[in-house]
Amino acid sequence: MIACTNCGKVETIVKAGFIRGKQRLFCKGCELYFTINPPNAASNKKSHQTTIVDIAKVLGISPSTVSRALNNSSEINENTRQEIIRVANELDYRPNLLAQSLHRGETHTIGVVIPDIQRPFFAGVVAGIQKVASEAGYRVMICQSNESHSTETLNVQALMASRVDGLLISHTKETNSFEHIKLHLKKGVPIVHFDRVCEELETAKVIQEDFEGSFALVEHLIQQGCKRIAACAGPVDLLISQKRMAGYKAALEKYGLTIDQNLIFHSDFKEEDTLSALNQWLEMPNRPDGIFNVHYANAIEMIMALKQKKILIPEEIALAAFGDDLLASMIEPSLTVYNQFPFTIGQEAASILIDNIINKENFVPYTKVIKGKLIVRKSSKKN
Structure with a gap:
């Protein structure tokens, strides 16, 4: 039982939410608000991500009720739902997006493998990819192969282990074996090549002239x-x-x-x-x-x-x-x-991949050619 820090009464104490991670209390006898440290506060100084279990404990309800309320289930009374949302906000609750995504079978994440991020061409491509992906609600995970086939293979494995919804890839200059791509194509993973492509694989491709x-x-x-x-x-x-x-x-x-x-x-x-x-x-x-x-x-x-x-x-x-x-x-x-217009290449590659992800069953791979432009400058202009 908790006693008021002013009048010492216990029976007049009611909970009044949380402030800065501490339980806020109100004494109806002397109309005083005060806070107490949560149990084991000293041992819990390390950051702890609030879960639906924490919310359920505060409200004295089941975690499943909290989950349904936060997912706007019609089974939950509106007043109950509003109280759950209030407590969730006070506890700084953040949903576990990865867990939710895995439950739905998707992560809304695109994997990208490029040979060299320091090259302006690939930096431009990534910028184009990021723009389209962000506008479509997808996150982007970027890996650099450093022109190494073995590193490229490890990058692809890491992205697939992270459950990306699809893959954009430009191969290294030493890549001449594509088993690491064929493996995931057979599993139905949407894959789009750009710039350095593999013509023997049946994937969509974005290339320049x-x-x-x-x-x-x-x-x-x-x-x-x-x-x-x-x-x-x-x-x-x-x-x-x-x-x-x-x-x-x-x-x-x-x-x-x-x-x-x-x-x-x-x-x-x-x-x-x-x-x-x-x-x-x-x-x-x-x-x-x-x-x-x-x-x-x-x-x-x-x-x-x-x-x-x-x-x-x-x-x-x-x-x-x-x-x-x-x-x-x-x-x-x-x-x-x-x-070559690398930004446009990135935009097209991302758009095609997202189309492939959304329409996986009906998507037919094709090749998109990005038109370039001759720009004449002083190094060649004799006439």
């Missing part, structure tokens, strides 16, 4: 008067690199220019590889007068190196590259690029 964009860049260099155009490509087995190199070769063939294998270098996108290729080309007796890069960051590295060597851009060597970001427009000379 790899062939068309590269063709446009090389054609532009040719129209500026370039006759010997080198190509700094990506890994030989990387699908997007293959498509971009196909565009490069098609443009040369259209204008009757020779495809010189000595002017084609397959890199790992590393700066040291890129600069090694550049130095080899510059030592040729008939060096290139134009360079096409499948990745704009490598072109920026080349521009910096050429400036140090006092080689005029674009007068002696013109450059153009696939992809764009703020640095490409700010460097001097500014870089001619083919903009």
